Amino acid sequence: MEKNTLYKERLSDIKSIFFSWKKQFKLWFNRYITSKEVHHVKLVAVAKNESMYLPEWIFHHLYFGFSEIEIYYNGCDDNTKELSLLLKDHPVKFINSDNIFTSGIPAPQVHVYRSCFEIQTAADAIMFLDIDEFWVPVDLNKTISEVCNDVGIFDSLSFQWFNKLEKDSLFTSALQQEIKVESARQIKTLYKAYLRPQQMNPHNTLDEGVLQKFDDAKTLKCINAQNSQVDSSNTPLNGYILHRKNRSQYEYIAMLLRGRPLANQDSTVFELKNNRTGFYNVSNPITFNYNTTSYVEYRKFMDKHLQHEKFTDYFKTAKEHVDSRYLQVVKIVGENYLANKQGFERLLAGVTLSEIEIIRNRQ
Incomplete structure (x- = not known):
């Protein structure tokens, strides 16, 4: 029985070594021969x-x-x-x-x-x-x-x-x-x-x-x-x-709606990112x-496509979604700032937008 167990263990080790070698050989072959x-x-x-x-x-x-x-x-x-x-x-x-x-x-x-x-x-x-x-x-x-x-x-x-x-x-x-x-x-x-x-x-x-x-x-x-x-x-x-x-500050605020809820908070209320720390001085x-030449060529290409008339309505609607998310975040902050001041200030560090300043000053 002990010999059987020892044999199986050794066989398992041999298989493991073989498959590891095979994987490395395949990687080497792809890297140097077929690549x-x-x-x-x-x-x-x-x-x-x-x-x-x-x-x-x-x-x-x-x-x-x-x-x-x-x-x-x-x-x-x-x-x-x-x-x-x-x-x-x-x-x-x-x-x-x-x-x-x-x-x-x-x-x-x-x-x-x-x-x-x-x-x-x-x-x-x-x-x-x-x-x-x-x-x-x-x-x-x-x-x-x-x-x-x-x-x-x-x-x-x-x-x-x-x-x-x-x-x-x-x-x-x-x-x-x-x-x-x-x-x-x-x-x-x-x-x-x-x-x-x-x-x-x-x-x-x-x-x-x-x-x-x-x-x-x-x-x-x-x-x-x-x-x-x-x-x-x-x-x-x-x-x-x-x-x-x-x-920008405005877009940053809007972006906060796209993430996980604040830790220890009701996710139905706090649907804000908790892994952001606002703006800091560099x-x-x-x-x-x-x-100049390279940038001008790049800009021509980008403007040609992004300013095409087929995107006019698209960008109008897309911006409306950003605006809507911004207002939703401001509303959440305004309604819950006092009870969660420390968490919000971490998220809003360096933000000086008037809507946020009004919320800070009235608390």
């Missing part, structure tokens, strides 16, 4: 009530060479669905994912991401971004494929966040010729399509044996257990993620200046 230049990069996003911002986000990434975009929308009560018809002539697909986000699946966003690797695709690489995240080449000229090929051999390629500072700019474009930003430690990652990540979060994979590179073409060196942060740099080499963390912001 080719990156030409086709798919971009995937999860979206909820972000109709006002989707067109700019989509055309921005089409301009920089993403050849296919998939939007998994969920829980939308705005006019996001209208975009499917408006963008029918572009390589953009809208997928209703309500069933995933209401199924009780842990981390549904990551579930969507992982499922994308199982779908047959012509893409050489896949990248996942939120709608407030914009991939930007430092020269405002190179495509995502060109940057990938400049970096060389990799399984995954990560780019650093830079938070855009735009507290007082209402409904502005993501890029101006000069922008002020704050460097952040977070990264977002592009993956070769042959990967099958087992451990993953919205920022990166945690799988072992993956050849992970950073924007500067050097080996990625993460500083936390989640592989989601690096030592921040002020000078990206090839590209970066422009993170529109808060947008003492030494970084300035990014873009080449």
Whole structure:
């Protein structure tokens, strides 16, 4: 009996070693033998009530060479669905994912991401971004494929966040010729399509044996257990993620309605995000200046599409949804501020809008 048990244990160990070796060999083979230049990069996003911002986000990434975009929308009560018809002539697909986000699946966003690797695709690489995240080449000229090929051999390629500072700019474009930003430690990652990540979060994979590179073409060196942060740099080499963390004060307030309830509160009353901390002063912001010719070409492309008459009614309705959410948040704050002052002040730090100041002053 003991010999039998020992035999089974050894057989199990041998199988485990074999499958681990097989996985690493397949990864090595894909990386060095079958892998080719990156030409086709798919971009995937999860979206909820972000109709006002989707067109700019989509055309921005089409301009920089993403050849296919998939939007998994969920829980939308705005006019996001209208975009499917408006963008029918572009390589953009809208997928209703309500069933995933209401199924009780842990981390549904990551579930969507992982499922994308199982779908047959012509893409050489896949990248996942939120709608407030914009991939930007430092020269405002190179495509995502060109940057990938400049970096060389990799399984995954990560780019650093830079938070855009735009507290007082209402409904502005993501890029101006000069922008002020704050460097952040977070990264977002592009993956070769042959990967099958087992451990993953919205920022990166945690799988072992993956050849992970950073924007500067050097080996990625993460500083936390989640592989989601690096030592921040002020000078990206090839590209970066422009993170529109808060947008303007008005839009920030409206955005607060899109999240989880405040901790320890009745979710039927407090349907506000609890992971935001308002606005704070950045003492030494970084300035990014873009080449005039490159920026003008980018702006022409964006304006040509975003100012098309077919979007006139769409943007009017989308803005009305933002306005409605803003008023709902102000109402919630006004009715509950006194009983939850500490929590609200954390959410509203640095907000100086008159409606919020009136609420503060009357308590």
